Amino acid sequence: MLKKEIFISSIIILVIALFSSYFYIKNNNNSTKELKVFNMNNKEKIFSYISNTEDYIPKYREMYEQINYHNEENYNKEINVLLNLNYTPLEINNIYDFIKRNNIKKLLTAEKLDLTNYYNITNFEVDKINRYEEYVNLHNCSLDEAVLKVNIGLDHDFYTQIESIQNNNDYTILVNKYHSLGDYEPSDLKSLSYDKKYQLREKARDAFEELVSSAKLENVFIRPYSAYRSYKYQQSLYNTYVNRDGEKNADTYSARPGHSEHQTGLAVDVWSEGYNELLNNDAIWLKENSYKYGFIIRYTKENENITGYIEEPWHLRYLGIDIATDVYEKNLTYDEYYDLYIK
Numbered sequence: 001m002l003k004k005e006i007f008i009s010s011i012i013i014l015v016i017a018l019f020s021s022y023f024y025i026k027n028n029n030n031s032t033k034e035l036k037v038f039n040m041n042n043k044e045k046i047f048s049y050i051s052n053t054e055d056y057i058p059k060y061r062e063m064y065e066q067i068n069y070h071n072e073e074n075y076n077k078e079i080n081v082l083l084n085l086n087y088t089p090l091e092i093n094n095i096y097d098f099i100k101r102n103n104i105k106k107l108l109t110a111e112k113l114d115l116t117n118y119y120n121i122t123n124f125e126v127d128k129i130n131r132y133e134e135y136v137n138l139h140n141c142s143l144d145e146a147v148l149k150v151n152i153g154l155d156h157d158f159y160t161q162i163e164s165i166q167n168n169n170d171y172t173i174l175v176n177k178y179h180s181l182g183d184y185e186p187s188d189l190k191s192l193s194y195d196k197k198y199q200l201r202e203k204a205r206d207a208f209e210e211l212v213s214s215a216k217l218e219n220v221f222i223r224p225y226s227a228y229r230s231y232k233y234q235q236s237l238y239n240t241y242v243n244r245d246g247e248k249n250a251d252t253y254s255a256r257p258g259h260s261e262h263q264t265g266l267a268v269d270v271w272s273e274g275y276n277e278l279l280n281n282d283a284i285w286l287k288e289n290s291y292k293y294g295f296i297i298r299y300t301k302e303n304e305n306i307t308g309y310i311e312e313p314w315h316l317r318y319l320g321i322d323i324a325t326d327v328y329e330k331n332l333t334y335d336e337y338y339d340l341y342i343k
């Protein structure tokens with residue numbers, strides 16, 4: 001009996017000892033840990049963090065108590081700039097929850113903006129807000145649509161406000177009437193194994209050869225009729241069309257030099273074997289299967305007003321299988337896709 005009581009008491013003492021040491025370690029840890037690690041889900045207020053720093057501005061005390069802490073470089077200083085610009089604590093919380101870093105940087109040097117309608121539009125850019133609002137008024141469309149169209153450049157005429165492309169060698173490169181390649185020339189052009197006069201960049205070449213041989217197995221016989229084209233070649237081609245049809249018409253089907261996807265070495269035009277055109281059945285096969293090999297049909301009927309080109313079911317653009325599949329599934333032009341997911 002006695003033995004049993006001693007045993008139970010020992011167990012109780014042991015349990016108490018374990019608990020006390022656990023709480024001692026826990027509390028001790030908390031009090032010695034001066035730099036807390038915060039994260040986006042942690043709703044610690046900035047006040048507890050800023051109050052002991054040189055960034056503390058006493059008149060904002062009440063505001064600090066409502067602003068959530070975010071673990072960002074220069075966060076204290078940015079909060080103060082936004083408070084000086086008259087942003088409310090709620091607006092500041094939304095800004096850091098929803099708005100991209102490069103946009104927050106722009107907010108710091110602009111006048112106060114009402115961002116209520118933009119928190120859920122991930123691709124909006126602070127310096128284009130006036131253009132978005134003008135576009136909504138002019139076209140009576142949603143703000144999401146206006147943001148996308150303006151970002152592409154569509155609130156200005158084609159071939160105006162042209163930007164030169166910086167990431168020339170990326171396979172995801174966007175070339176259109178607002179983005180120019182200059183006289184860029186790819187460094188990894190390879191000839192097609194069965195026809196040396198057609199060149200594409202290496203990955204695009206391999207993917208295209210795979211597409212052609214897989215198509216054959218399904219009785220679709222296609223061949224290239226135009227692949228890589230240099231700046232100079234595009235220039236002479238475009239000039240020929242302008243002389244024949246006038247600039248306005250030529251612009252609907254031929255790119256100005258520097259603006260052709262063919263200059264990237266990632267685009268190829270195809271015809272049906274034995275014909276000087278792409279047969280309808282073959283066009284349908286390409287539309288439904290090209291993405292499996294990494295290509296998209298770049299210029300479609302329903303998107304003529306976005307691309308600025310009439311429908312070209314024969315023009316394939318290489319993007320790699322993952323992106324081509326995503327573009328296909330989302331049913332977007334590459335101009336839209338680039339703004340939403342790549343940029």
Ligand SMILES: [Zn+2]
Binds near residue numbers: 267269312316
């Ligand atoms: Zn083409």
